[in-house]
Amino acid sequence: MIERNLLIGNGINIEFSGNDDYKNYKIIERLTQNICTNKYYDVFQGTLNQDDLKKMIILLNEEFNKIAETGKISSTWLKTKSDCQTLMEILARYHGESQNILSIGMEDYFFIMRLLNNSVGNTDDTMETLFQGLRYLFLDAIYNNGEIETLYEKMNCYKKELLKYKNIFTINYDANIDKLTNKRIFHLHGSFNVLDDTYRPETIIGYLALQNHSLKVIPKLKHIYCNGIMGYSGEYKMERMERYSSGNMAINKLMHLSDQEREQYYTQLKSSTKESDIYVAKVIKACLAHPELKYNEYPIKQFENINGELHIIGMSPNNDSHIFKMINENPHISNIVYFSANDDDTKNIQKVINKTVQIRNIFKYWKSLIA
Incomplete structure (x- = not known):
């Protein structure tokens, strides 16, 4: 019997919500409403106020429109091949037309932030700090005061269908399918219910953060500190997904070294002037003192x-190229069925997947569940 697997995107939440709450424009609308309050004062520890956050979103919108309208940008803003590719995709998607704040794709905001960061020569560490702040705002807007986690109550008609699949993967952060099926769901991009390693003292990163007294989670906003991945390109997301897996591989390799080799490696890193080397030295010291410490991996291998x-x-074919790349590189997938919402998705999915794809109408599929 052929094994059946399922990959779910945000479209399922849009369908079962019965409204537009989880469409792109509505999420950004909530973000703009949230930043007009003092909700995030403690999150940013007073370094940014509501006016600063509003100015940031307006600036990103303005810069986006300058680029979209002219198609011109300084080469110094594009640091990598991925930057060039992402820019070309954005210009094609928006057809050179300006957009209001609500009509720009969420993850395109991260790309504009990256370009601005490149233009002023900020370091990668500075960019990650900026990304983290923007990520907090979007995660909170998606969370919708917890309403997103109640959608499973409307999904009973879908339960029987879901139980037909051996493995279920999702790029969503919510746990609706987990609750509905009572089985393990693989969250490729993280989950609202799982704190990022930074805030988990049982992980390497969390242990080191605890030593520096930098663990701080605001209970009422716990969801924004989750391990949910957001970013401007599939390549960026994949790098984030693989980071913790690579960390565990490096630890395993370290543990197979002789005591003398480990000591030499540790001494070399500790005496380095590079912050990255010094951090790795701290990781080695922590692992030797506490061998149980690991990184919490994303379910890449399972997928x-x-x-x-x-x-x-x-799931839209216009985002998450890293997911489609993994599908293309898996020779053991014998058949792909894509549930399409429109002709553009039908056409584009066959551009990003280089295997034979069966197309089914998603609206007919939803109707069949309640027939």
């Missing part, structure tokens, strides 16, 4: 190892 049939529901 890469699926075989048989893969159904894709509620």
